[in-house]
Amino acid sequence: xxxxxxxxxxxxxxxxxxxxxxxxxxxxxxxxxxxxxxxxxxxxxxxxxxxxxxxxxxxxxxxxxxxxxxxxxxxxxxxxxxxxxxxxxxxxxxxxxxxxxxxxxxxxxxxxxxxxxxxxxxxxxxxxxxxxxxxxxxxxxxxxxxxxxxxxxxxxxxxxxxxxxxxxxxxxxxxxxxxxxxxxxxxxxxxxxxxxxxxxxxxxxxxxxxxxxxx
Amino acid sequence: xxxxxxxxxxxxxxxxxxxxxxxxxxxxxxxxxxxxxxxxxxxxxxxxxxxxxxxxxxxxxxxxxxxxxxxxxxxxxxxxxxxxxxxxxxxxxxxxxxxxxxxxxxxxxxxxxxxxxxxxxxxxxxxxxxxxxxxxxxxxxxxxxxxxxxxxxxxxxxxxxxxxxxxxxxxxxxxxxxxxxxxxxxxxxxxxxxxxxxxxxxxxxxxxxxxxxxx
Numbered sequence: 055x056x057x058x059x060x061x062x063x064x065x066x067x068x069x070x071x072x073x074x075x076x077x078x079x080x081x082x083x084x085x086x087x088x089x090x091x092x093x094x095x096x097x098x099x100x101x102x103x104x105x106x107x108x109x110x111x112x113x114x115x116x117x118x119x120x121x122x123x124x125x126x127x128x129x130x131x132x133x134x135x136x137x138x139x140x141x142x143x144x145x146x147x148x149x150x151x152x153x154x155x156x157x158x159x160x161x162x163x164x165x166x167x168x169x170x171x172x173x174x175x176x177x178x179x180x181x182x183x184x185x186x187x188x189x190x191x192x193x194x195x196x197x198x199x200x201x202x203x204x205x206x207x208x209x210x211x212x213x214x215x216x217x218x219x220x221x222x223x224x225x226x227x228x229x230x231x232x233x234x235x236x237x238x239x240x241x242x243x244x245x246x247x248x249x250x251x252x253x254x255x256x257x258x259x260x261x262x263x264x265x266x267x268x269x
Numbered sequence: 270x271x272x273x274x275x276x277x278x279x280x281x282x283x284x285x286x287x288x289x290x291x292x293x294x295x296x297x298x299x300x301x302x303x304x305x306x307x308x309x310x311x312x313x314x315x316x317x318x319x320x321x322x323x324x325x326x327x328x329x330x331x332x333x334x335x336x337x338x339x340x341x342x343x344x345x346x347x348x349x350x351x352x353x354x355x356x357x358x359x360x361x362x363x364x365x366x367x368x369x370x371x372x373x374x375x376x377x378x379x380x381x382x383x384x385x386x387x388x389x390x391x392x393x394x395x396x397x398x399x400x401x402x403x404x405x406x407x408x409x410x411x412x413x414x415x416x417x418x419x420x421x422x423x424x425x426x427x428x429x430x431x432x433x434x435x436x437x438x439x440x441x442x443x444x445x446x447x448x449x450x451x452x453x454x455x456x457x458x459x460x461x462x463x464x465x466x467x468x469x470x471x472x473x474x475x476x477x478x479x480x481x482x483x484x
Contacts, residue, residue: 056430057452079452201456206470209482215271236462237272237294237473241416246461247451255421258452267424 062131103180111142147227201244277346318395326357362442379432416459
């Protein structure tokens, strides 16, 4: 099964970075985010992102089952009569057992960056793949990938300069590895794309396995 | 010293990926590659890329010293009267003590990808920074960064599909981590941008140190 034989993918996320990563590896997803309850009493980063990725994927499945108005590209995938996949995903940044969300202000972004400077933290991304096989079979595969990220020592001027920019505001942990913050990340241990927002190689390999390929 | 106070950078490389990485971290370089002798009797990957990065940077220095026709943006940096930096760089892929260059054909690309499949290899990038301080002082800083890259098990269909595409042809080791080959790379240990072609964080920090910043 090469990439040209891949099933239709419905991405249950509005993140432009996740869409871009799928396109990078040759998948053109239909984007269809649905609201999911993000309140969970879970502090373990890997379990948390797995749980949230599953909720997001199942929220989309519920929308599809409910019928009603669906985007044109989603309807096109569903009406093909072939199996397809709903992909839900969630990413968090974890430091010392604490989970860093998206900063609410530039001041909060500066606080987060100050905590990350000169140290290693972890970025965990959870993924749920729901394989839908007509007429109504659903097979689920949930997993997570965590990557260790080391941030160089930053001085206060660098912290403020980055925190005051537009980059931190919509990102867990207040930074984007693929933007100018790259100058402060001197090494990672694990999957790079997990830090961007989606473990693309793991997604690719899990989808292949869901469709019976093993290598 | 924040990025807005950085010196002018003359990039001694025609690689669009190196230019793009510098732009990503906030540096707009003047691109000015010069021919350098790439024949060396050196098999250690780190020593090899350091040596070649220095030759490339010094070839540009020689061109500048010789006077004659220089690109407008290079002349503008040199005529500012301020210190500036020539940046030379070279990247190789190493596997089992063997150095993989750029493939000369799709068949050779397939051979290289077959060797990389299901295993870890190393990507080493050497960098030479030549700090020029008017009227004629030159300070050199040469270093290298090596990153371990793990490629998933690929089946023959996947190997051929990638090898036959346009992506492998201008790249050491026959792949680009930032392209569709990302679906086959499940983890790295080290700096990601080193694999793309330039250790951006190390370059940033070394330039700061060359200009007296320590943190």
